Amino acid sequence: MSAETVAVEVAAAAASAAGLKAVGAGLAVGLAGIGSGLGEMGIGAAAMGAVAENKDMFGLALLFTVLPETIVIFGLVVALLLMFQ
Amino acid sequence: MFQPKPMSKLLIVASKQQLEPVITELYRLNIFHIDDYVEKGDEQWDGFKIGMPMKGADTISSSLVKIRSIASAFGIGSNQTDTVAKARIQELKRSIEQDLPTIAEEVEKLLSQRTKLEISAKEYEQRIEALKPFIDAPFPMELLRGYDSVSCLAGTVKGQVTITVPHEIWVNPLKTGAFITLAVKNTDLPAVERSLLDVQLQKAAIPEETGYAPAVIAEHEKKIAAINAEIETLTAKMGVIKEKHQHFLMSSEELLTSDIEQAEAPLRFATTDLAFAVVGWVPGDQVTKVYENLDRVCAGKVYVTELEIEDYNDGPPVEYNNPDFAHPSELFMDIYSRPKYTEVDPTLLMSIVYPIMFGLILGDVGYGAILLIMSLGLRSMVKGNEAGTQLINVLRNCSVSSIIFGVIFSEFLGFSLPWAPLWFSRHIPIGVATEGAVHHASAIPQLLVVSIWIGILHISLGRIWGALNASRMEHGHHKSLKMYANIGWILVMWGIIIMIWSKFPIMLMPDLTTMPELAGGLNIATIAGAIMLILGLAFIARENVLDLMEVPTIISHVLSYTRLIAVGLSSVAIALVTNFIAIGLIINPQLENLTPLGIVLIIVGVVVFLFGHTLNTALGILGGGLHPLRLHYVEFFTKFYRGGGKKYNPFGMIRKLTEQN
Numbered sequence: 001m002s003a004e005t006v007a008v009e010v011a012a013a014a015a016s017a018a019g020l021k022a023v024g025a026g027l028a029v030g031l032a033g034i035g036s037g038l039g040e041m042g043i044g045a046a047a048m049g050a051v052a053e054n055k056d057m058f059g060l061a062l063l064f065t066v067l068p069e070t071i072v073i074f075g076l077v078v079a080l081l082l083m084f085q
Numbered sequence: 086m087f088q089p090k091p092m093s094k095l096l097i098v099a100s101k102q103q104l105e106p107v108i109t110e111l112y113r114l115n116i117f118h119i120d121d122y123v124e125k126g127d128e129q130w131d132g133f134k135i136g137m138p139m140k141g142a143d144t145i146s147s148s149l150v151k152i153r154s155i156a157s158a159f160g161i162g163s164n165q166t167d168t169v170a171k172a173r174i175q176e177l178k179r180s181i182e183q184d185l186p187t188i189a190e191e192v193e194k195l196l197s198q199r200t201k202l203e204i205s206a207k208e209y210e211q212r213i214e215a216l217k218p219f220i221d222a223p224f225p226m227e228l229l230r231g232y233d234s235v236s237c238l239a240g241t242v243k244g245q246v247t248i249t250v251p252h253e254i255w256v257n258p259l260k261t262g263a264f265i266t267l268a269v270k271n272t273d274l275p276a277v278e279r280s281l282l283d284v285q286l287q288k289a290a291i292p293e294e295t296g297y298a299p300a301v302i303a304e305h306e307k308k309i310a311a312i313n314a315e316i317e318t319l320t321a322k323m324g325v326i327k328e329k330h331q332h333f334l335m336s337s338e339e340l341l342t343s344d345i346e347q348a349e350a351p352l353r354f355a356t357t358d359l360a361f362a363v364v365g366w367v368p369g370d371q372v373t374k375v376y377e378n379l380d381r382v383c384a385g386k387v388y389v390t391e392l393e394i395e396d397y398n399d400g401p402p403v404e405y406n407n408p409d410f411a412h413p414s415e416l417f418m419d420i421y422s423r424p425k426y427t428e429v430d431p432t433l434l435m436s437i438v439y440p441i442m443f444g445l446i447l448g449d450v451g452y453g454a455i456l457l458i459m460s461l462g463l464r465s466m467v468k469g470n471e472a473g474t475q476l477i478n479v480l481r482n483c484s485v486s487s488i489i490f491g492v493i494f495s496e497f498l499g500f501s502l503p504w505a506p507l508w509f510s511r512h513i514p515i516g517v518a519t520e521g522a523v524h525h526a527s528a529i530p531q532l533l534v535v536s537i538w539i540g541i542l543h544i545s546l547g548r549i550w551g552a553l554n555a556s557r558m559e560h561g562h563h564k565s566l567k568m569y570a571n572i573g574w575i576l577v578m579w580g581i582i583i584m585i586w587s588k589f590p591i592m593l594m595p596d597l598t599t600m601p602e603l604a605g606g607l608n609i610a611t612i613a614g615a616i617m618l619i620l621g622l623a624f625i626a627r628e629n630v631l632d633l634m635e636v637p638t639i640i641s642h643v644l645s646y647t648r649l650i651a652v653g654l655s656s657v658a659i660a661l662v663t664n665f666i667a668i669g670l671i672i673n674p675q676l677e678n679l680t681p682l683g684i685v686l687i688i689v690g691v692v693v694f695l696f697g698h699t700l701n702t703a704l705g706i707l708g709g710g711l712h713p714l715r716l717h718y719v720e721f722f723t724k725f726y727r728g729g730g731k732k733y734n735p736f737g738m739i740r741k742l743t744e745q746n
Binding site for chain 1: 420421422527533641644645647650651654655711714715718719
């Protein structure tokens with residue numbers, strides 16, 4: 001195998017590694033987003049109902065609604081670490 | 086600071102002759118929060134009954150209802166009138182007696198006229214609606230009714246109509262199905278109706294009109310126009326009346342509201358046949374003011390004394406006691422829940438930390454400046470609305486912090502400012518290839534560690550305050566259990582952190598991996614961390630074993646603070662991508678070789694640029710506003726905060742339109 005081919009293959013391997021990193025980052029954010037979306041779906045509907053009944057519930061309702069959204073933040077952090085570390 | 090205003094509990098007792106002067110004086114002072122008297126059969130209050138409203142309360146309230154109904158018909162609210170001159174109370178009272186009935190009558194007449202006209206306009210509209218299917222009909226409407234042996238019927242059908250009996254039919258094809266008008270003999274009617282059911286006949290009423298449909302419709306439309314013109318003149322007349330009496334209406338509304346509140350105050354007092362007593366709260370530094378003023382108006386014939394507070398947890402109303410710059414943050418506290426009287430009030434800390442977190446997320450001079458201009462511009466729109474003003478002020482503080490962090494991060498709408506970032510850089514290599522773009526190496530892992538540090542400190546403080554609250558609010562054995570549990574949580578958290586430090590060197594954090602090794606590859610730090618962890622778990626379990634299930638949340642809560650950087654970076658990325666698409670991909674290539682088409686493309690590029698940054702500003706407000714709020718509500722408050730305090734609501738009002746008597 002000539003030195004040239006080796007160099008090309010190494011470059012290709014590096015490129016595909018970078019590509020896989022990007023795919024992984026995308027999956028991390030995307031899947032985590034779907035997860036927290038599913039989680040917030042039910043809570044959000046119930047929270048709306050509670051606030052409609054009693055406006056004082058707003059603070060507590062907001063709190064419960066945003067609870068699952070930590071998951072997507074973790075996804076985002078993992079993606080950032082993949083891309084920039 | 087970190088404490089609500091100290092309150093004193095006062096008892097006022099006097100004979101019933103002093104009822105009116107006492108109420109008037111308390112109302113004027115506007116500092117006395119009345120504890121409503123409830124008949125519970127307490128021995129202490131044996132023989133006391135809830136008082137009766139003062140004389141004249143019913144006439145005042147009927148005038149007030151009149152004024153409020155007129156005001157709502159005109160759509161005027163208290164914050165719409167500019168204070169020109171404060172009305173004299175005597176004059177106002179006279180004009181309420183003399184002028185109000187005539188104004189009310191006039192307005193009522195106009196209103197009822199307008200309602201009548203509106204109803205008849207509606208009627209004509211309905212008649213037009215009923216006539217519309219017959220617009221193309223080749224027969225006048227009167228031919229459809231008034232027969233003895235023939236019936237007419239109209240309606241929409243779906244599909245082909247086939248009728249076997251003698252009949253006359255007019256079919257007007259529609260998009261789906263058709264509109265038919267049909268005349269048959271009375272004797273055939275039931276059979277025809279049955280057969281029409283197969284094509285889903287939906288009957289329409291035969292209009293009670295005379296003439297061809299288009300002519301009738303035109304006539305009705307003319308009538309509606311005439312009615313609308315009349316309504317216009319009535320509205321104009323009402324506008325004149327509104328203009329003339331607006332100030333009078335609003336000031337008399339204020340006067341009567343204050344009168345009715347005073348007249349009905351005895352409903353909150355405890356009374357006997359000859360005397361009355363009332364318990365309430367006054368800020369500690371104002372007690373002597375109440376003493377002196379009541380003494381003066383009653384010529385000494387009143388007994389005021391300060392009572393001992395038995396239960397601090399469920400007693401004093403809560404009034405915030407914060408420096409001016411922290412007032413806007415009280416909004417966030419009230420949305421969650423007002424603090425209890427005895428607990429730590431975190432408003433001051435929140436007013437400092439919240440804008441810092443906002444700045445960390447949206448640290449950009451450009452966006453900060455946009456938000457600052459927005460908050461200054463919106464100021465006049467929320468005038469008179471307290472919550473709105475607070476929100477705008479929070480936005481202003483946050484935008485200032487955003488500008489400061491923008492200078493530190495060297496960011497302006499995603500572009501780099503002429504200096505390198507003063508602290509860790511958030512610049513991401515997007516659009517680096519673009520000509521003229523400056524790129525600074527990013528330090529994202531470092532920033533993530535900084536955000537984790539913020540989390541560790543914030544949560545530790547929350548737990549320390551938790552212990553403080555327990556020491557203030559709990560009693561006996563439970564008190565020490567709660568305090569130790571809070572210390573336990575701190576120990577567990579720091580134990581885990583120290584153990585991690587002793588195993589893995591992490592940037593910007595102490596490196597404990599080089600500590601002297603003891604046994605089995607464990608160094609001193611690992612063992613110290615493990616001891617702290619176990620001790621902490623024991624403290625937590627002593628209070629409630631089930632709480633041990635919550636231990637993993639320590640890690641998730643601390644890591645949750647990384648959102649400060651993660652959400653911030655997503656907004657940086659959107660800004661960079663917008664710039665790259667608008668300038669790097671659309672505008673720059675055209676500038677090199679200007680053509681007429683190129684100029685159009687440059688305009689498109691500018692539109693993309695504006696759209697992207699508008700979107701990012703909106704997302705920035707949402708992300709930058711909600712995430713720090715969530716960090717406070719979920720990660721911080723759950724460690725110590727209970728809330729549920731009563732709002733301090735003094736008896737009285739701030740007069741805007743009438744003179745103080």
